[in-house]
């Protein structure tokens with residue numbers, strides 16, 4: 001019998017998310033809604049569909065391994081040199097490349113927790129230690145939902161090679177602001193790479209939340225990770241990119257690129273999407289307006305909801321989380337529970353969000369098939 005590495009055996013098995021069509025069939029309802037993966041609720045951009053059709057005839061060839069056209073488009077978009085840009089097959093793949101490029105076994109990766117689920121997993125695969133710094137409340141008396149940057153700076157030790165700061169944070173939606181982030185970057189040793197994971201940057205409306213690309217200037221140990229999966233609507237095509245202040249950082253990440261892992265269609269679609277920025281801005285504005293409506297609707301129901309700077313909201317339901325998610329799913333609404341902590345709900349269309357709110361009302365009012373838990377307190381009722 002062949003045996004996987006202990007670190008790999010210890011990893012959680014992959015659990016596929018519920019597919020809305022299957023769920024609707026199972027429940028015998030017209031339509032289930034999926035608010036679980038932070039996609040935007042719009043079809044692909046027209047220019048993307050055109051680019052895909054136009055490029056289909058080239059797919060018998062390997063992709064451009066250097067993604068030259070996309071790299072140039074990104075460099076121009078952000079006012080950086082192409083040598084500072086590393087496109088990849090999704091930001092998650094770039095996360096993995098970062099660990100491969102900077103973490104020898106026995107070194108460490110620091111990040112806040114709860115944050116993006118990939119961080120501990122990629123540390124585990126790399127044989128690196130995870131240094132997890134618990135979130136702290138963003139408002140007095142609230143649930144822990146935001147970065148403790150002083151705590152994060154304090155855990156960085158001689159073995160630490162990489163620090164991830166997810167801003168806004170997935171899954172809580174909170175964002176850290178310029179002065180605290182600058183103070184943090186000033187404290188981290190120059191030998192440690194700080195990656196600002198800005199997967200949701202396009203949805204940020206608070207002017208005090210800094211743009212990582214501006215913040216990294218003059219700081220050679222800072223890089224910014226972005227994705228085209230969220231605001232740009234290319235989740236199914238897998239495109240992300242790293243922007244590094246120091247071209248040597250970009251060069252190191254390019255060296256662990258899995259050859260041809262950024263497909264021809266993905267490259268073409270990403271270039272077309274970048275040319276449709278006005279349209280993307282319009283879509284983002286609609287998502288932001290709906291985020292604010294959804295937040296207000298939830299708060300109006302007496303629920304604690306931190307200010308979200310992303311395209312999802314966080315409900316810190318504590319012990320009630322898993323039961324509420326299951327009860328919502330029983331009503332055709334798929335969300336993303338983090339058992340014992342909270343529920344992440346992607347901002348959908350107004351119609352989808354209304355279906356979610358109606359299902360939530362049923363669940364919390366104790367209508368048939370409910371959990372018996374009081375979601376406000378997380379305490380079992382009776």
Ligand SMILES: *Cc1c(COP(=O)(O)O)cnc(C)c1O
Pocket residue numbers: 038089090091092093116166170197199226227228229235238239240
């Ligand atoms: C979604 C997400 C990503 C990555 O997305 P890709 O689809 O792999 O580009 C990276 N970081 C965070 C925090 C995310 O939520």
